[in-house]
Amino acid sequence: MPRETQQQTPQRTPRRRRPTVKLLAALAAALIGATGLIAGPVAPPAQAASSLDQSSTRFTTPGSYIPVTSGPLRQTFTAGRTGAIDRIAIAFDRYNPQPEVRAEIVTLVDGSFVGGQTLGFATFPAVGANSSPDDLRTVTLEQPAPVTAETQYGILLRSDATAWVRLTTGYDRGSLPAYEEEWSLGFETYVDDAMQAPGLLGGDSRFFFNQFGFAAFISTGSHRPTVTLDGSPPPGMISTSGPGYITFEGTPTEVGSYPITLTVSNGIGPAVTRTVTLTVAPVPPSRPLGLRLVSLPDGKVTASWDPPSSNGGVAIAEYRLMVLPGVGCTTAELSCTFDGTRLTRGSNYPASLTANNSAGDSEPSYGTLLYTTAPSAVRGFSAYPGNQSVELVWNAPTSNGGAPITEYVLERRSDGGPWGRIGEYPATARKLIAVGLDNGTAYDFRIAARNGPQGLGPWAEASATPAEAPGAPTGVTAQSGDARATVSWQAPSDGGSPITEHRIRHRPLDGGDPDGDWRLTRVLSPDLSEFEFSDLTNGITYEFQVSAVNRAGTGPWSQSVFTVPAGAPIAPMLDSVAPDDRSVHLRWTPPRSDNGSEITGYRVEQRTAGGDWTTAAAGVDLDLGLGSSTAEVTGLDNGTEYEFRVRAINAIGTGAASNTLGATPRTLPGSPRLVDASPGDRRITVGWRAPESDGGAEIESYRLILTRLSGSDSPVTHIVPANARSYTFTDLVNGASYRIEIAARNAAGDGAAASTAALTPRTSPDAPEDLRALPGDREVSLSWAEPSSTGGSPITGYSIRFRIVGAPAWGEAQELDRGLTASVGGLDNGTAYEFQVAAVNTVGTGAWSAPVATTPFVFEPRITGPDGGPLEGRTLRRGDRVALRGDHLPAGAAVVVEMRSDPVELGRAVVGADGSVEMPMSIPADAAYGDHELVAALADAGGPVPSVSIPFSVAARPVTPGPEPGPGPEPGGGDPDPRGPGSDDSDATPAPEETGATPAPGDAGAQPAPHPLPSTGGGAGIGLAAAAALLLLGGAGSWWAARRTSTGGRRRR
CATH class of the missing domain: 2.60.40.10 (Immunoglobulins)
Incomplete structure (x- = not known):
């Protein structure tokens, strides 16, 4: 079983066993193992083979027990031939109690257990620990399971507890003789009670070179077989035979394949033979020994080593050495040389070395490389000849090769002869003088640096010829100039070696110090005979000396010469140029030095802008005298721009010009020209044009002065830019008088002012x-x-x-x-x-x-009687309805209607939003008989409005004779109708209607008229009322009876 599968499967480790391997061949009657070998007249092994499928090798791992629970546990196998399985064998962990396990053989549907059919089943009863001599238990199926060759089937194992098992299967041989036997081959490997390798059933065995190994053929069944061996085990291994087994043990020492033939016989049937190949495979070699690394002076690295103690059983193919990726070697030899230039000198590098054979790579050996090379060439090696000597100088190499410099080696030769050693000098040496040489003889010198591991670096060479120094130059002169001096000389004798340069030294003698510091100048061209010194200080005495130089050295100095540099004065500083009317005033600061010669005067120069320089205009003294610092240039044109500069003069000549300043002569500007002056709301705006003359200088601004002509306010001044042409004074007092003055200003000052007349600010009036x-x-x-x-x-x-x-x-x-x-x-x-x-x-x-x-209107309402006709002059009865209608009236105004003589309000209403009003009213039931006026008044109309008065009269209704009065009112009856028998409700006061009219006085919600109407008199009305009262009293009895009859006893509201 693969190692990773073992790690995933829960296993139980068997109890301790002797660390050996047994190869057993056994008879398992009616049980076919993984190889299914059959003795006797049965199908050949290739046809009869039946094996558990490798898709789940956990069942075929010797020494490994798989837990079986109610899961169940599933395993597939492939039938080697057609027949019926009548028994099934399971290896249990016999060292622990095992519960009952049920086993089923089922068909598969497309390789899946789902939907499969049970072909046969068996039950393994529960057993205790150590209840059997070995772990294999066999039971007979309660119903044999028919199988077809080359067909895949499944095994299901279930248990209510947990059982630990391994699995194999067997066939019913049917008509095969009972004495025939079947056997299986398998390997189990144990070392120190720990399983070392998966077992193999019926296959070849594989061992590894020079590693301890063993294998066992396992036998089970009731008839213990005899196993004999034909062949030899691999060299280094031995075989041991025992009852039913053969064991191979030892350490294989030679790689190769070793076939052996096993003969198995149990005395019942014919013996069975089986050939098994024992293969000894090579292993990777052990690690190489003694790795040695040495860097070479040329940048290469050499490595060597000893072979491994074991080659793994086969020849070593190659060695691989790596210092860095891409730096190392691959070889079959025990040494190599490779390029180390990618490495850094003086650095330590770890290196790894592996050996390789056909089985793989060894473990690496390690070493350390200190990478060094020879030093690089000495730098700056030079030879300077002297009198019978040569001075040698040098600098250390750029690279010490990774190891410290230990010494320098110097050699020389003359006239191209052989090299001879001068000596070895310490690493700190940088100079050597070779003496005892012959002047005029050419010598070659060379030097090389040495470090410890790698030896000498490359040689650096230099040549020199000893000679005498030249003599002193003659005919030395010094000619002074402006801050400079030119020194000239004649060359001396060269002393036997060509002059290579001249050296000049000079020093200032100011202060009388004859021992001042010299300043050396080297003239490297030997053919020159003069040299100019610059950057000297004018007015100071300088001393000069000259000497010649050849390879032998520097000759003596010449006699001294002296000179004093001088020049024209340096430039003064022009400080200011002040323009005036047709003139300019100049002021300057004299030069800080006369440049070695006393200043005798100054010269002023002028030009128009961009023109040529000339001396100042007529009337100006060209030499203004020593110490002068001002001057006036006259005769200029106002408005013309000029530039000016000043030069100082001494005995050498006219000096450099000063800085340049410009100016434009000018005078005051003219008066501005007024254009307009406009007063406004608390403001006055004044406009103007520029003066006809700007006085020769640009107008800079305008000054405006505002003066109030009344009161004690101080004048107000404003300055406006030159481009302004109007200005507005604000925050003034409307109705007050002001005067404004305007003056132009240029560099010369303010010109004449222009003045306005008196101005008064004003604006439109406020709202009424x-x-x-x-x-x-x-x-x-x-x-x-x-x-x-x-x-x-x-x-x-x-x-x-x-x-x-x-x-x-x-x-x-x-x-x-x-x-x-x-x-x-x-x-x-x-x-x-x-x-x-x-x-x-x-x-x-x-x-x-x-x-x-x-809203304009006229109050002319239409007042109508009960028939809709005009009311004027009409005679009405009590209770008659009248109406008032009006339009084009102010919305919201109140209309009040009264009946007079005694004022009685008949109603009031508010004019609607459309300006109309309509008021239905009734003549009061107690209105006096006689003449009246209906007065309509309009209130809240924005002013007094005349009222409208319409005359009318109220009369009693005619009285109709009726029956005699009855005995009196009936019990429970109402008051008799005062109008008498036969009357109706026409004189009764009607109930208020929703007409918009205000209820009459006495009604609920009545309001007093806001404007009481004047009375029209009530004498006639009173008389008529008295007569009406007598008439009503006379006919009260008959009227009340009729009233009850006609109204059912209803009372007037």
Whole structure:
């Protein structure tokens, strides 16, 4: 069983066994193992083989027991031939109690247990520990299971507890002779009670070279067989025979295949033979020994080692050495050399070495490489000849090869002869003088550095010829100039070696110090005979000396020469140029040095911008005298831009020019030209043009002065830019008088001012106040109060405008005189209008007042009697209905109707939003007989409105004679009708109706009239009432009887 499968499967480890392997061949009657070998006249082994499928090798792992629970546990196998399985054998863990296990052999459906049919079954009873001599238990199926060759079947194992088993199967041989035997081969390997290798059933065995191994053929069954061996085990192994087994043990020492033939006989039937091949396979070699690594001077690395103690049974194919990826070697030899230039000198590197054969790689051997090379060449090796000597100088190599420099080796030769050793010098040496040489003889020298491990590095060479130093130069002179001096000389004798350079030294002698520090200058061209010194200080005495140099050294210095550099004065500093009227004033600072020669004067130069420089204009002293620092240049043109500079003069000449400054002569500008001056609301705006003359200098700004002509306010000054052409003074007092003065300013100052006349700020007036509107018939009367402010200008009139309420635009304004009232006619009665008024002054129309709304109308209601005709002059009865209708009235106004002489309110109503009102009313039941007036008044209409009066009269109804009066009112009857028999309800006071009219006085909810109507007199009414009362009393009895009959006793409300 593969190792990973074993790790995943719970197993029980058998009890300790002797660390050996038994090869057993056994008879298992009617039991076919994994190989199914059959003795006697049965099918050949290839046809009779039946084996557990390898898809689940856990059942075929010797020494491994698999837990069986109610799961169940499933295993497939393939029938080797057609027949019937009558027994099944299971290896149990006999060292522990085992519960009852049920086994079934089933068919498979497409390789799955799902839907399979049970072919046969058997039950293994529960047993205790150590109840059998070995672990294999066999039971007979309660019903043999028929199987077909080369067909796959399944085995199911179930247990209510947990059993630990291994599995094999067997066939019923049917008509086969009973003495025939079947046997199986298998291996189990144990070392120190731990399983080392999976068992194999009926196959060949594999061992490994030089490793301890053993194998056993296991035998089971009731007839213990005899096993004999034909053949020899692998070299290094021995075979031991016992009852029913043969054991191979030992350590294989040679690789190869070793076939052996086993003969098995149990004395019942013919013996059976089986050939098994025992194969000894090679293993990887052991690790190489003694790895040695040495770096070489040329950057290569050599490595060597000893062979491994074991080659694993086969020849070693190659060795692999690696220091870094890509740095190392692969070889079959015991040494190699490889390139180490990728390595860093002086660094330690770990190296690994493995040996390889056909079985694989060995474990690596390790070593350490200290990578070093020979040093690089010495740097800067030079030879300087002297008198019978040569000075040698050098620097250390760029690389020490990874190991410290231990010494330098010097050699020499003359005239191309052989090299001779000068000596070895310590690593700190950097210079050597070779003496005792012959002047005029050419010598070659070479030097190499040595480090410890690698030896000498490459040679560096230099050559020199000893000679004398040259003599002193002659004819030395020094010619001074401006901060410079030119030194010239004649070359001396060269002393036998060509002159390679001249050396000049100089020093300043200021302060009288003859021992001042020399400054050395090397003139490297030997053919030059003069040299110019620059950057000297004018006015200081300098001393110069010259010497010659050849390879032998430096000759003596020449005699000294002296000179004093001098030059024209340096430039003064021009500080300022001040323009004036046709002139300019200059001021400068003299030069800080006269440059070695005393200053004798100055020269002023001028030019127009971009022109050529000339001396200053006529009238200017060209040499202004020593110490002068100012000058005036006259005769210039105002408005023309000039540039100026100054030069100092001494005995050497005219010095450098100063810095340049420009100026434009000029005078004051002219007066600005006024364009307009406009007063406004608390402001005055003044405009102007630039002066005709700017005075020769650009206008810089304008100065404006505002002065109030009354009061004690101080003048106010404002400065505006040169490009301004107007300015507005704000926050002024409307109605006050002001004057404004304007002056132009340039670099010369303020010019003459231009002045305005007196100006008065003003604005349009405020809105009129307390606007009122009184409606009339097709007209509205307006009145208002003057605005709180006239805007600084007298009011000249008013403007009125109006529109229908809700209209988007106002109508055209109407201009009026200074009055505070106006009447607007031609309006539509019943239409709501809104009105505004604005005051007008010389500035214009001011703000409009807040709008006031009203509705023009005429109060002419239509008052009708009971028949709908006009009421005027009509005679009515008590209880008759009358009505008032009106339209085009102000919405929300109140209409109150009274009947007079004694004022009695008949009703009141509010005019609707459409301007109409309708009031149904009734003549009161107690109205006096006689003449009356019905008076209609309109209140809350925006002003007093005349009332409307309509005359009418109230008369009693005619009396009709009736029956004699009865004995009196019936019991429970109501009051008799005072109108007498035959009367109806026409004179009764009607119940209030939902007409919108206000209830009459005395009714519930009645309100007093806001404007009591005047009385019309009541004398006639009183007389008529008295007569009516007598008449009613006379006929009361008959009227009451009739009343009860006609009304059923209903009382008047």
